[in-house]
Amino acid sequence: MEMVQAPMSIEELEKMAAVIRCDIIEMICTAAAGHPGGSLSSADIVTALYFRIMRIDPEDPGWPDRDRFILSKGHACPVWYAALAERGYFDKAHLATLRRLDSILQGHPTMNKTPGIDMTVGSLGHGLSAGLGMALSGKLRKKDYHVWVIIGDGESQEGSIWEAAMAASKWKLDNLTAILDYNHLQNDDSVDKVMPIDPLIDKWKAFGWHVIEIDGHNMKDIVDALEATRSFKGMPTMIVANTVKGKGVSFMENVCEWHGKAPCQEEADKALTELRR
Amino acid sequence: MSKNTISPYRYVRPDILSILTSDDLFTKAERQPTRYSYAEAILELGAKNPDIVVLDADVSKSIKTNLFAERFPERSFNFGIAEQNMMAAAAGMATTGLIPYASTYAVFASMRALDMVRNSIHYPRLNVKIAASHGGITPGPDGVTHQGQEDLSIMRAIAGSTIIAPADPTTTKLAVWAAAEYDGPVYLSFTRDPVPVLFDMDYPFEIGKAVTVRDGKDATIIANRDLVVQSLVAAELLAGQGLDVRVIDCHTLKPLDIEVVLQAAHETGAIVTAENNMYYGGLGSAVAEVLVENHPIPMKRIGVRDTFAESGPYLELLKKYGLSAEHIVKAVEEVIERKS
Ligand SMILES: Cc1ncc(C[n+]2csc(CCOP(=O)(O)OP(=O)(O)O)c2C)c(N)n1
Ligand SMILES: [Mg+2]
Numbered sequence: 001m002e003m004v005q006a007p008m009s010i011e012e013l014e015k016m017a018a019v020i021r022c023d024i025i026e027m028i029c030t031a032a033a034g035h036p037g038g039s040l041s042s043a044d045i046v047t048a049l050y051f052r053i054m055r056i057d058p059e060d061p062g063w064p065d066r067d068r069f070i071l072s073k074g075h076a077c078p079v080w081y082a083a084l085a086e087r088g089y090f091d092k093a094h095l096a097t098l099r100r101l102d103s104i105l106q107g108h109p110t111m112n113k114t115p116g117i118d119m120t121v122g123s124l125g126h127g128l129s130a131g132l133g134m135a136l137s138g139k140l141r142k143k144d145y146h147v148w149v150i151i152g153d154g155e156s157q158e159g160s161i162w163e164a165a166m167a168a169s170k171w172k173l174d175n176l177t178a179i180l181d182y183n184h185l186q187n188d189d190s191v192d193k194v195m196p197i198d199p200l201i202d203k204w205k206a207f208g209w210h211v212i213e214i215d216g217h218n219m220k221d222i223v224d225a226l227e228a229t230r231s232f233k234g235m236p237t238m239i240v241a242n243t244v245k246g247k248g249v250s251f252m253e254n255v256c257e258w259h260g261k262a263p264c265q266e267e268a269d270k271a272l273t274e275l276r277r
Numbered sequence: 278m279s280k281n282t283i284s285p286y287r288y289v290r291p292d293i294l295s296i297l298t299s300d301d302l303f304t305k306a307e308r309q310p311t312r313y314s315y316a317e318a319i320l321e322l323g324a325k326n327p328d329i330v331v332l333d334a335d336v337s338k339s340i341k342t343n344l345f346a347e348r349f350p351e352r353s354f355n356f357g358i359a360e361q362n363m364m365a366a367a368a369g370m371a372t373t374g375l376i377p378y379a380s381t382y383a384v385f386a387s388m389r390a391l392d393m394v395r396n397s398i399h400y401p402r403l404n405v406k407i408a409a410s411h412g413g414i415t416p417g418p419d420g421v422t423h424q425g426q427e428d429l430s431i432m433r434a435i436a437g438s439t440i441i442a443p444a445d446p447t448t449t450k451l452a453v454w455a456a457a458e459y460d461g462p463v464y465l466s467f468t469r470d471p472v473p474v475l476f477d478m479d480y481p482f483e484i485g486k487a488v489t490v491r492d493g494k495d496a497t498i499i500a501n502r503d504l505v506v507q508s509l510v511a512a513e514l515l516a517g518q519g520l521d522v523r524v525i526d527c528h529t530l531k532p533l534d535i536e537v538v539l540q541a542a543h544e545t546g547a548i549v550t551a552e553n554n555m556y557y558g559g560l561g562s563a564v565a566e567v568l569v570e571n572h573p574i575p576m577k578r579i580g581v582r583d584t585f586a587e588s589g590p591y592l593e594l595l596k597k598y599g600l601s602a603e604h605i606v607k608a609v610e611e612v613i614e615r616k617s
Contacts, residue, residue, distance in 0.1 A: 031418070033418045033419075074422065099418040099419075099420070099588045099589070100588070100589060101587065101588075101589035101590070101593050101594070101597060102587070102589075103587075103588065106420040106421070106587060106588045107418050107419040107420035107422075107423070107588040108419065108420050108421070108422045108423065110420070110421070120422075121422070122419075122420065122421075122422025122423065123384065123385070123389065123422050124358050125358070154335060154357065154358050155358060157335075157356075157357035157358045157359045158358050158359055159359060159361060159362065186335055186357070186358065187335045187336060187338060187339065188333070188335050188336070188337050188338050188343065188355060189355075191357075194335055194355050194357045195335075195355065195356060195357025195358075195359065260339075
């Protein structure tokens with residue numbers, strides 16, 4: 001299998017993010033089901049993590065000292081699968097089998113089936129706690145791996161998110177970074193209408209976290225924030241990434257309906273043309 | 278069917294035979310996911326009874342309870358992705374005389390919020406209706422995290438629980454309405470995927486009363502929710518082999534209709550249970566408990582074995598995980614064989 005080189009430059013990362021966005025559209029169109037909106041909004045962050053930031057070895061997915069990544073908003077797994085495939089964890093041909101019987105790519109991420117998936121998720125509000133456990137273990141065993149967890153803004157309505165928030169600050173887990181994909185939409189409607197979560201930055205600060213706010217689609221911002229957080233000591237970091245749900249596909253951007261709807265072939269073609277420009 | 282034979286079916290739509298024997302049962306027949314039937318029923322109920330309130334946890338668009346929210350905005354409460362809060366709040370509303378229908382997916386209703394469902398709803402016996410979509414492995418492509426394959430078993434373990442798993446769009450509406458008349462917690466289970474309309478509105482729906490929807494004397498299939506249609510298809514396949522098989526729509530899992538189960542045991546001498554749920558703790562277990570204590574006869578359980586399923590199209594999953602009409606046919610042949 002052809003292996004891509006990492007770490008990538010900002011420009012290379014931007015190109016890779018576009019490739020990953022195309023993979024997402026193709027995958028969900030072929031499966032005729034899945035969640036494009038939240039996959040596209042996380043695409044730049046996931047790309048930065050896999051192609052620049054994380055200490056990982058695609059040849060050895062179980063390497064005990066690797067950085068860990070959890071996409072706690074597991075429904076957006078097409079972005080995770082695309083990144084893993086592009087990084088060389090498995091053959092890209094698998095992407096076309098998403099959600100099919102006997103596929104290694106389940107509708108929600110499953111650690112026992114997919115190489116590179118560090119934690120099974122899909123029921124919202126679990127991933128940050130799982131990441132907390134990995135971070136606690138890292139401290140106990142004096143490992144210097146870092147744990148990265150992406151959570152959704154709708155997902156932040158789960159009480160368990162805040163239970164994890166309290167615990168991470170209690171144990172001063174500076175080896176844990178949460179990244180909020182702040183796209184302002186969830187399944188039913190806008191987060192503001194369904195159940196407001198603001199003032200978010202104040203909340204995370206009040207829970208004892210170091211908070212950074214970035215543009216979640218500006219690759220340099222993303223990389224700078226992720227790099228800074230690895231060396232930040234004494235408390236866990238929350239990166240609030242301002243994002244656009246459906247980012248990169250004009251007709252999906254900020255449209256709630258694209259949360260869990262697959263594009264038909266014609267729509268996919270239109271999306272791919274835009275993304276390849 | 279020739280003119281002289283009396284139809285073995287009851288309460289079914291007139292064209293049932295052509296539906297059950299068609300190759301494209303799930304693409305041609307009039308059909309609907311029963312979560313939508315719930316949404317329609319609750320809309321009608323809301324218009325009649327001002328005490329009805331609907332609680333959601335950010336899947337109202339999926340269940341279509343957003344229609345209720347549009348029509349009765351002041352009686353609709355979206356809690357966001359916070360199922361535990363929703364369930365305990367439903368309990369609080371019920372203490373004041375409201376009748377909350379708390380709607381989410383089965384995995385979250387029966388597991389994420391189980392402590393609230395047990396301690397805040399069932400222990401004080403509050404009048405909360407739990408409307409759980411995505412029952413069994415009906416949410417195929419989403420995969421295991423969204424497949425409520427054990428909710429019926431879990432709910433059956435709670436003292437004083439009432440559990441209803443209707444088979445089709447018609448009986449789903451009847452179940453939702455019956456639940457409103459009943460004073461106490463009711464767990465209602467719906468499908469994510471469409472199931473064919475099987476029954477007419479003259480179906481005598483009563484909580485706790487199983488309904489024999491196909492007569493037969495050689496064996497009995499007792500089924501619930503989406504495996505009722507598979508059982509009826511199985512019965513027709515068996516009829517082709519000259520076997521005359523009874524089918525009971527056991528929509529109420531708890532309290533179980535012991536009388537109808539024992540009558541079937543006495544009259545047909547062999548029983549197969551069929552459920553899209555773990556094969557322990559649910560319908561199969563409930564029927565087995567009654568038979569073992571009262572009238573042991575050959576019996577076999579169709580259900581999800583001790584495994585998680587996977588992503589895949591609903592009907593393909595039924596085949597792979599042993600829940601299809603063909604599996605039911607084999608089980609019936611086996612129990613009939615054991616009778617002799
Ligand atoms: C506990 C739980 N409740 C409900 C769901 C169904 N669900 C899947 S995605 C989603 C909305 C998620 O919104 P958000 O976290 O904002 O994700 P994004 O906008 O990034 O897609 C819901 C309600 C779930 N997966 N888990
Ligand atoms: Mg969101």
